[in-house]
Amino acid sequence: MNARKKYRILVSALLVLSVMLTAGAGMAALKRQIPDHMTVRERGEAPVFFSGLIGNWIETKVEESMESSETSGEKYEILYSLFGRIPLKTASASVAESKTVYVGGAPVGIYLDTKGVYVVDTGMIQTAAGESRCPAKGSVKRGDYIEQVNGKEIATKEELVECISTSGGKEVELELRRDEQKVFCTVLPVEDDTGTYRAGIWARNNTQGIGTLTYVDEEGHFGALGHGISDIDTGELLEITDGVLYDADVLSVVKGTQGSPGELSGIIHYKEGYRIGVIEENNSNGIYGTISGFPLLAEHLTKYETANRQEVTIGKASILCFAGGTTRAFEIEIEELRMNGKNINKGMVLRVTDPELLELTGGIVQGMSGSPILQNGRIVGAVTHVFVNNPEKGYGIFIEDML
Numbered sequence: 001m002n003a004r005k006k007y008r009i010l011v012s013a014l015l016v017l018s019v020m021l022t023a024g025a026g027m028a029a030l031k032r033q034i035p036d037h038m039t040v041r042e043r044g045e046a047p048v049f050f051s052g053l054i055g056n057w058i059e060t061k062v063e064e065s066m067e068s069s070e071t072s073g074e075k076y077e078i079l080y081s082l083f084g085r086i087p088l089k090t091a092s093a094s095v096a097e098s099k100t101v102y103v104g105g106a107p108v109g110i111y112l113d114t115k116g117v118y119v120v121d122t123g124m125i126q127t128a129a130g131e132s133r134c135p136a137k138g139s140v141k142r143g144d145y146i147e148q149v150n151g152k153e154i155a156t157k158e159e160l161v162e163c164i165s166t167s168g169g170k171e172v173e174l175e176l177r178r179d180e181q182k183v184f185c186t187v188l189p190v191e192d193d194t195g196t197y198r199a200g201i202w203a204r205n206n207t208q209g210i211g212t213l214t215y216v217d218e219e220g221h222f223g224a225l226g227h228g229i230s231d232i233d234t235g236e237l238l239e240i241t242d243g244v245l246y247d248a249d250v251l252s253v254v255k256g257t258q259g260s261p262g263e264l265s266g267i268i269h270y271k272e273g274y275r276i277g278v279i280e281e282n283n284s285n286g287i288y289g290t291i292s293g294f295p296l297l298a299e300h301l302t303k304y305e306t307a308n309r310q311e312v313t314i315g316k317a318s319i320l321c322f323a324g325g326t327t328r329a330f331e332i333e334i335e336e337l338r339m340n341g342k343n344i345n346k347g348m349v350l351r352v353t354d355p356e357l358l359e360l361t362g363g364i365v366q367g368m369s370g371s372p373i374l375q376n377g378r379i380v381g382a383v384t385h386v387f388v389n390n391p392e393k394g395y396g397i398f399i400e401d402m403l
Contacts, residue, residue, distance in 0.1 A: 030058075030088055034080055035339040037092045039308045039400060045093070046078045047310040059084040099403065102301035103372045103379050104213030104224070105320030105327045108276060109246035109268030110287065111208045112229060115239040116145030116177055117160050120202045120231065128191045134200040139185040141178065143236050146203065148175035155241075157203045164189050164199050172199070177239075207231070207238065210248050210264055212321060212370035213276075214286065214382045214402060216301065220294030222277060225286045225370040226382035226397040227345045243279030245289065246270060250322055256362035256391030264322065264367030285344060285402050286370065286382075307378040309398045312337060312348070319350075319383055321371040323360045329374065330354040335393075345384040348373070348396035363391035373399075 034049055046060040063077035074095040080088040122136045140146075147153065149163040150173050164172060167189050176183040189197040207229060216222045222245070228237045248268045256262030277291040291297055314337060318329040336349035350373070352363045361368075364386040371383040373396050382402060385395040 030082075033337070033339055034089045034091055035309055037094070038078075038310050039096050040093050041095070041098055041308075043074055043095055044076070045095075049080075049310070057082055058088070063090075099217075099306045100303050101215040101217050101306060101379065101403075102298055103215055103304045103320060103374070104222075104301065104370070105322070105372055106213055107210055107248045107250050107264060107266065107322045107327075107367060108213050108224065109208070109248035109270075109274075110211055110224075110229070110243065110279070111246065111268070111270070112206060112238065112240045112243035112279060112282060112287075113155075114145065114205050114207070115241045116147045117154055117157050117203045117205045118231065118238065119144040119146065120204060120233045122200050123202055125190055125198050125200045126193050128193055128195065130193075133190050135187050135190055135198075136200045139187055140174065140176065140199075140201055143178070143234055144183070145177040145239065146174055146201075147177055149173070151175075156205045160201070160203060164201075165197050167197050169197055204231075208268060210250070210266055210268065210367045211287075212368055212383075213245075214370045214372055215379065215399070216291055216294065216297065220291045221288065222291050223286050223288050223370075223382075223402045226384040226402060227286060227369060228282050228284045229287060237284060238282055240279070240282045243282070243287070243289070244275055245277040245279055245291075247274040247276055250367070253323065253361050253365065255360075256365050256386065258389055258391070261386050261388055261391060262362055262365035264365060266367075285397065304372075304374065304377070304379040306399050306403065307375070307380040309337075309339060309347070309400050311378070312375060312380045312398065315375075317350075317373055317375040317380065319352075319368075319371045319373050321357075321368050321383070323357055330357040332373070334373075334375070334396075344401050345397040346395040347398045347401065348381055349393065350383065350396050351393045358392065361391075364394040365391065 044062050046062055059081050061079040078091045121142050122134055124132045124134050154160055171186050171188045173186050187199045189199045192198050211225045213224045230237050246268050248266055250264045250266040252265045254262040277289050279287050279289040281288040314334050317332050317334050319332050320329055331354040333351045333353050335351050338347050368383055372379050373381040379399050381396045381398045384397050387393040
């Protein structure tokens with residue numbers, strides 16, 4: 001076999017390999033655009049994905065055997081294939097009636113109490129003898145929740161400090177919650193250079209901030225933020241006992257720039273007359289609870305039908321948020337949909353296109369998390385994050401996931 005023939009064979013093999021890799025990548029991309037699970041409105045519905053020529057190549061088949069239960073409704077499978085011959089994906093579907101909610105968009109003050117005293121970190125203590133020591137090192141870990149000291153339940157960092165400072169330098173026993181497990185340990189406090197006994201534990205038992213109310217349902221239950229509240233130092237999602245939603249006033253906006261996210265700057269009214277509701281849950285999809293005096297609040301909100309994830313499309317949309325002294329709609333563009341992303345609150349990639357909002361805020365800023373996303377007369381999701389290096393862009397969560 002001469003060199004030229006060998007060269008032709010090598011080029012042909014590389015060409016075939018390239019076509020196979022391209023086809024494989026294309027198939028994988030098609031699969032990613034079909035949700036693993038969908039909520040549909042009618043029995044046997046098979047949502048169609050993709051547009052134009054590609055959409056015409058995709059065939060669907062509803063699997064005949066259907067299940068039903070009182071809690072989840074009917075369930076079935078949809079088989080997606082290319083040209084009716086090449087299997088693409090099998091997706092599950094659940095039948096549920098369309099839901100309507102009252103849409104928010106206004107800033108709210110958030111106050112949360114942690115479930116136990118949360119350990120931010122441990123640190124060195126300058127002792128009365130001039131040494132640097134950390135009594136808690138190796139016993140207490142970042143992210144622990146301290147629930148008891150010497151058998152006494154505590155709920156605040158002040159109580160923790162009191163128990164340790166009055167120990168007289170004697171060993172104290174701590175009961176911790178670590179990764180949902182109970183852990184017992186002992187710490188021997190040291191006397192610092194001011195004569196106070198300390199253990200080198202930096203802790204907190206509450207957190208607060210400003211976010212945006214996303215929706216309130218017919219029963220007065222609300223969802224906000226579109227992502228959970230994590231500790232500012234550890235980045236861990238906080239476990240809470242309860243919390244309060246307060247009225248808040250935005251006094252100014254720190255405009256976002258490349259590399260420096262902006263924020264809504266304001267005050268939270270920590271008074272009984274300004275309580276909006278109680279916070280009952282903090283999870284990865286947002287904060288949830290019940291609105292106080294819901295009928296009165298409902299008079300000031302507009303009701304929208306919710307969209308299922310497969311009903312959201314790339315293209316024009318709007319967000320409801322506070323800017324320029326009022327809460328109103330501003331134009332955005334949905335640039336990407338991530339139907340099966342592992343990070344559930346980054347299901348959409350958004351870009352602010354409204355000139356006025358860009359002028360006021362530079363795009364998406366901290367405090368706008370939870371701003372409802374509207375498209376085709378329905379609520380489709382909520383803003384969750386900003387791109388630090390490009391504040392005009394950010395992420396959103398599908399409203400289906402928040403609900």
